Amino acid sequence: MRKAVFILMLILCIAINVFTLWLILPDFFFPKRSVYVTKQDDYIVEIVKEYFRIEYDISKIVYQQSFPNGYSLDIYDVVGETDKEFDDTLSVAESNEIQEYFLNLKPDSSKYLRLLEAELIIEFFVITVIIIANSRKNRRKSDTEQKAQ
Known part of the structure; x- marks a missing residue:
């Protein structure tokens, strides 16, 4: 019975890990890079505002590589709401400069990572506790058998 519960627990843990990895997968293929704007006079913010004709203050820009080549930008206003989602697959000088800037940034870490x-830490801890408890039980059982002989 205990073996069956242990195997069921392992299967459940594997299923949960596979599901979480499935949630993380898009971030590995299409990583996002964010810029949190603290000064409205940043040069990249000015280029983005000019290129996409934005008239409001920007608090955050999220860049994502698009298929086949190009990019998309989610641009957040000061309140923190997405006002615009831009797709750009053009090859103009400003567009290349924007893309080059974001490609040099470190990708955001996945929220599910x-x-x-x-x-994984909890599963490792639980499995270790179960293995230690089982080995102690087997040791006690063998000690009592040796004393009986």
């Missing part, structure tokens, strides 16, 4: 790490 911390969840996967926590799952």
